[in-house]
Amino acid sequence: MKNKPLNVIVRFELKDGELDTLISLIRDFFEKEVSRFPGFISAKIHQNEVGTVLINYASWESAEHFQRFVRELASLSPIAQQIQAFRPTQDMVFEIPL
Incomplete structure (x- = not known):
């Protein structure tokens, strides 16, 4: 059986003033380290409207x-x-094909 792609969802509940620092750290981590790791496909960052x-x-x-x-x-x-x-907090989920 072929390996299924894995999607990892990591959620952060933030306090005032933490958002920009965390975004910068995550971008650095993915650009400098994760993007070169075997098996990595892609990443996205999303925030809610108020930045919490x-x-x-x-x-x-x-x-x-x-x-x-x-x-x-x-x-x-x-x-x-x-x-x-x-x-x-982290969840690992597999995509279910339609």
Whole structure:
């Protein structure tokens, strides 16, 4: 059976003044580190109108690629550690074809 692409949704509930800092950290992390990692497809950042919720949506070729990323990069990266300070919650979901 072929591996299914994995979408990882990370949600942040933010306090006043945190939004711009977090966006900058996430952009740096994806541009400098994540984009070069095998199996990474794409990422998007979304915010609510008032800037209190930020959603980071990333697509991976498979759950195995994402798990390798977590083990080999995300758990060791100083930028990722700074992002963790913003108390993210995470969901992993697979797309269901129509």
